[in-house]
Amino acid sequence: EVSVAARGLFALEHLLYDPAYKGYAEGSYTCRLVAAIATDLARMAADVETEWRETEAPLLLDPTGSADRRYLSEKEVQQQFYTALQAALEFDADTRIARPLGTFDRPRPTRAEAHRSGRSLRNVTLSLEALRDLARALSDQPIPVTEAAFATALETAADLDDPVFAGVEDPAGRLKVEILQQRIDAVAAAVAGEIGDQLGVTEGFNSADGD
Structure with missing residues (x-):
């Protein structure tokens, strides 16, 4: 009965952490909305x-043995996971970090993901850790360049004492966030040059590509 903006984790975060809403009374409209979203x-x-x-896991494990011909070969399954890996790295760099960066003249720290709950940087770190696991699972050979790139990006994130990217408004703080973004771009390049070449696949379309 309400806008789609009231659905999902970020709507819930808004209600739980924004000063305009938190502290609501039991049984109030906000309380009932929180319960409905949860x-x-x-x-x-x-x-x-x-x-x-x-459905999905059995199909990916046996792509040619199903009547659902969504995948015509194991190579297409590999490409699906490879695309997911690269798309997620792109999202970390171009959305989770680029949005609060904005422009030098107009940074937008309040556009950082989950800034109300202080999870902006933590979300990036957890994403990188999960994507490193996916990269390892995708390859049956050593991937030293990719491993090194992930290690550098995670070290940069760990050294960044800015949980909600508020420092983007200060030139020195902005530079640190930009360096993290560059480290993630370097991971994507390493993945393309090492895992993509090894598998013989390239990135397919993802949901960010539009029509």
């Missing part, structure tokens, strides 16, 4: 898990 999230998570276990 219930909706739980339902969506259960649906995703069920679809993964019952």
